[in-house]
Amino acid sequence: MRKINTRNFHRASRSTSREVNRQIVLNLIREQQPISRADLARRMEVARSALTLIVRELVASGSIYESVDDSGTHGLGRRPTLLRVRTNAQLAIAVDVRSTDTTIALADFSGQVLARDTFATPDTPEALIDELAERIPVLHPPPAGGLGAGHGERRGVAIVVPGMVDGRTGRVLYAPRLRWRDVDLCAPLSRRLGLPVYLENAPIACALARLWLAPEETAAVRNFAYVSISEGVGVGLVANGEALRGEAHTAGEFGHVLLDPHGPTCVCGKRGCWESFTCNAMTVERYVERVMHRRARRAAGERWSDATLSADAYARPTTVEEIVGRAGRGEEEAIWALAETGWYIGRGLASVVSAFNPGRIYVGGEITAGWAFIEGPLRQALTEGTLTEAARLTPVLPDRRPAEYRLLGAVALVAAPTFAAPPVA
Structure with a gap:
């Protein structure tokens, strides 16, 4: 589905469907809310009277509602009526499947999470379906959620998985970390x-969250990439306001682009994939090897101070978050491990920039908590791997809430058809 560009659109004429104008109005209200009819007319460069029928239809359908401007900035006289999109009447059920645990969230179409539930991810897809079918119907917000919160219409379920999917058929094509292949x-x-169910992979879901639920950030950038660095590595691409999925819906698998044929073995079975150098497990392994190297050199008689090591440095860390914490305390091995991973992230980003030329790149994942340690090496590798000055200067921004963006991407998957541009033959 294609998102309407509210910064560069063409109004429908008598020869085209009024539905186009209706969707333009709905999206302008959504992105500029609260907005008055007068401001809306100015944005569309039409007389206010030309919008009367469309606004009336949107109010009658429950898509938007009117409110009085209480800001006090309108001066004397009658307070203007402002238009807003009604989001709490429409709900989505978002499912984020990871290799260790699965999170379910009930959210409205603005992305506000009203309730959530988490459980250990079952070993088989059949068991996951059973678990979801049991838990989703009883997922409700607590009574303190507010009047009417969570009592809107449930419009669908969206599932986000770490792997290759075909959203058209609802099948997981290959999810190596779940050990699933060709699963419906x-x-x-x-x-x-009794609800429609949608399916998407993690990085594209994160890109959809940026596209549909953070319009203030992406309105000026309609070509961007979302790079997810977590258990695995994936890239969600957005071109001209639409997620790029490719002929077989498997676009964005940059994580399995070869960086070094002699590199570490990837979970996919190949050697030297970008993912094998940058996934969370490799960052942990990189740190452990560095600490063990120091220990071996000290055992060999070299003078080596442990002053920069934390008290539990020789206790193997299990998460990237632990390593980020140790780096924050000044531990050299942790700082080195994060910097090394950052450099490899930059090497892969150079391929993304060269192939796609995005206006902006978002990097999500647990490692972004250590952005201060990875940004410099990342930028260095990106500079070394690209050919033009514009490519080298591509903005790269960390996503501070990567876990939420998978869930929000699932919400966007359910909500987007309401706001998407009408299909064009």
Whole structure:
């Protein structure tokens, strides 16, 4: 589906469907809310009277609602009526599947999470479907959620998985970290819940969250990439306001682009994939090897101070967050491990920039908490791997809430059809 560009649009004429104008109005209200009818007319460069029928239809359908301007900035006279998009009447159920645990969230179309539940990810897709079919119907916000919170219409379920998917058929094509191949998740769950079920991979879901639920950040950048660095590595691409999925819906698998044929073995079975150098497990391994190297040199009789090591440095860390914490305390091995991973992230980003030329790159994942340690090496590798000054200067920004963006991407998957541009033949 294609998002309307509210900064560069063409109004429909008598020869085209009024639906186009309706969607332009809906998206302008959504991105500029609260907005008056007069401001809306100015944005569309039409007389206010030309919008009367469309606004009336949107109010009648419940898509938007009117409110009085209480800001006190309108001066004397009658307070203007402002238009807002009604989001709490429409709800989405978002499912974020990871190799260790699965999170379910009930959210409205603005992305506000009203309730959530987390459980250990089952070993088989059949068991996951059973678990979801049991938990989703009883997921409700607490009574303190507010009047009417969570009581809107549930419009669908969206599942986000770490792997290659075909959203058209609702099948997981290959998810190596889940050890699933050619799995139908959507149809059986839809039958059991009586709701439409959508499927997307993690990086594209994160890109959709940026596109649909953070319009103030991406309105001026319609070509961007979201790079997810976590258990695995994936890239979600947005071109001209639309997620780029490719002919077989497997675009964005930069994580398995070869960096070094003699590199570490990747979970996919190949050697030297970008993912094998930058995933969370490799950052942990990199740190442990560095600490063990220091220990071996000290055992060999070299004078080596442990002054920069934390008290539990020889206790193997299990998460990137632990390493980021140790780096923050000045531990040299942790700082080195994060910097090394940052350099490899930059090497892969150079391929993304060269192939796609995005206006901006977002990097998400647990490692972004250590952005101060990875940004410099990342930028150095990106500079070394690109050919033009514009490519070298591509903005690269950390996402501070990567876990939420998977869930928000699932919400966007359900909500987007309401705001998307009408299909064009």
